[in-house]
Amino acid sequence: MEAPAYELRDLHGASRAVAYLTLAASPYVLVTACLVPGISALTLTVAFSIGIFMAVIGVVCWRRPAVLPRAFWFLAPPVATMVVAGLNFATHDASTGAQLFYLWPILYTANFLSRRVLYANLVLVFAGDAATVFAVLGTQKGASDWVAMVLAMTMAATVVQSLRIRADRLRDVLEQQAHADHLTGLANRRYFDEALAAAGGWAHRTDGSLALLTIDLDHFKAINDTFGHAEGDRVLRAVADALRRVAGDSGVAARLGGDEFVLLLRMGRRAAVGVADALRAAIADRHDLPGGPPGVSIGLAVLPGDVRTVADLVAASDAALYQAKTSGRGRVSVAGERHNVDRVPSFVPEPRP
Structure with missing residues (x-):
């Protein structure tokens, strides 16, 4: 699964x-700057300034990463690449150890940013390294060293990114399994609870309406006992x-367990009643089931029309369902009033001999 062009995958990990x-x-910068023979005072001052700045950034990233702007996490790898290239060039260091510092921006980008950003940073790394190795080692030796570095960095980026993609796919599968009912493929109670809380927040911010339908099959135990x-x-x-x-x-359609289902809708009472009628009609249209289509009872409640909180919305929908079942089943009952529709024939099996 390819990330969007400018997506930051994991702020905690990136920080x-x-x-x-x-x-x-x-x-490292502070110590090596002092050990380089013949270094100028200006270069030494710049190196010390960079070292202190790095320490400050490190503390902020560790303790308060949220205060940094979002663009910082995208600029970190190219800035790191330019710093490494600049220090290597200033110190005339084309050693393998100096070039290994390029691994950080490559691995960071491969792990936390998108493929497009990774490619751009690879180009920057290759250009920065070329500026140093060709100037220090000459054309022939520099070309050999640079090609080896390009291959090594590209292989490292490819391996890390492929592992990241596999981890993303596994995470998506696990999330889907954690949120889905294994029998019906609908959302399970865990996902429904999360969706209900999110929808409640949406309704509060926008003054929107939420409707909750609680659905229960009529005589489901008899279906199991008769047909297995x-x-x-x-069914x-x-x-x-x-x-x-x-x-x-x-x-959001979910199975809460057994023969109880719920349907959460971002709409008002009249539209929700229409959906309840459409649901009963869709179930009644199933003629391939033993004993014909099952009867269903539906309780409907609306926020804010009937209640003020999502917890009360669930309770009001449950109470409406209870009213639908006690008043004859096979109907829709709306919180505060009862909406009777043409009954879908309920399955009532004949008693066994």
Whole structure:
């Protein structure tokens, strides 16, 4: 899965990576600047300034990364590349040890930023290293050294990025499994709870309406007892298919457990009643199930029309469902009023001989 062109994948990991680099590089710059023979006073002053600046940046990244602007995390690898190239060029150091410092911006970009940003930073690394090795080692030796560095850095970037892509795919699979009901493929209770909290925040910010439908199959135990659990599972999947058809792009359909389902919609009462009617019609259209389509009872509540919080929305929808079941099943009951529709024939199996 390719990240968007300018996505920062992990602020915590990126901040730690920058902190490790700067806090380790700061004393290195200070010490090596003092050990270089014949270094000018100006170069020594610049090196000390860079070392102190790195230490400050490292502490900020470690302790307060959120205060840094978002662009900082994208500028960190090219700035690090230019610093390494500048120090190598200023000290005329074309050794393997000096070139290994280019690994940090490469690995950082491969792990936390997108492929496009990685390619751009690779080009910058290759250019910065070429400026040093050709000036210090000459054309022939410099070309050999530079080609070896290009191959090594490219291989390192490729390996890290491929591992990152595999980790992303595994994470996506695990998240999907953690949020999905294994039988129906709908969202599970965990995901529904998260979606409900998010929708509640949205409704509070925008003064929008939320409708919650709680759906229960009528006489589901009788279906299992008569036809077996395998056929009962087919009925549950049929109801799930109908829920997916009517949920829409913004709706969240979930199975809470057993034969209880919910449908969370960002709409008002009238539209939600229409969805409830459409759901019952979609279920009634299934003629491939044992005993015909199952009957369903639906409780509907609306925020803010009926309640003020999402917790009360769940309770009001449950209470409406209870009213629908106690008043004859096979109907929609709306919190505060009852909306009766043409009943979908409920399955009532004949008693066993």
